[in-house]
Amino acid sequence: MKKQPQITEKTKQNFINAFCQLYLQKPIDKISIKDITSLAGYNRSTFYLYFSDIYTLRHFVENDLLDYVRINLAKMDGNTNTQQSVLERLIRLFEMKEIELKAVLGEYGSSNFLRRLKKEVTSTIEIASNFVPGVDPNSNYFSYLLEFNVSNAISLFQLWLQRDKDLTKTELVTLSYQLYNYGVQGTKV
Template sequence: MICIILIPVKNTTCELYRTKPVEKITVSEITRKAGYNRATFYDYFLDVYDLLEQIEEELINHIGEKITNTISNGNFANIFLEAFDDMQKNAEKYFIVLLTGEHSSKFSDKLKKSIMPVIISAFRIPTDDLKAVYALDFYLSGIISVVSEWQKNDKELSTDELGSLVHTLLTEGVLKAIGQKEITQHNALWPADSFSPH
């Protein structure tokens, strides 16, 4: 999955990306810390942006393949957690930085756009069924956000606990997950009268 000869370059880039924005990272800094020369860097990458782009693509492709291979099992709630968990085991340093870093929303959007067609195809969702497509978009955005927050907080929940939470959200909804049985004026996130004309 990850080209072995370039691991030091990618590791160094991700370490730097933890502490500074990409526009502040230089090729010279990467190659010096990684023990490569600039010529070797340019054999594989156009610039630092291209390097990060390639890391993103590797991770997204791997997650997509994992989801494609497991989606037939039918356990929709755990498909993504298994894919993310597998990705973390194989390339934890890259994954955490891209999922929780300064530009994590960009990576999350690319990941969602890559996964969406796989799910639509697997569940034979008509692309003109706008409600289904919006529902799927909502779900994918939610689970990517949950996993990102989980990583940022050093996995305060176990993988099983997070999987159970995602399953509850998917099958029974948010109210069940936060311990509420029904929406009332008391517990409504947005009281009904807040939408009334003034």
């Protein structure tokens, strides 16, 4: 299997894409390996070269996404200094893994993944502080405000994906920024 790494990575990605397409449509317990292999264009034995079962595949997708977010957020730390720039960078970051995120944040996705994603986004004080500007990170309120803002940002992103990106990225960032700073009643649309 390691003789042609480009082919094996492409095969693995085809299984991931097939799984994500199906996971958008139905819960994991209604997805069969036959469904995945048929959609991906491979046989069951090829599937088992990469994953032991569907849950292992979902686990791989979720962990790969979290690793991707963790690595790329670490690169952002020193370069972001406003709430809007953090939002813009997060959207660009999330778009690179759109198929996977759309599936795991979709209707049948795991709330555990969502919790883990929020933890990754808030793991560095530089990024966390940009979600709650002007609030002392040592304040009792900081964690509550951070949870509120990050949850809302991810929820807006989820909705944006579900609605097939019916707003531009700039409109989404502007809307998010206005909601953070002025609330629903103070937001101009």
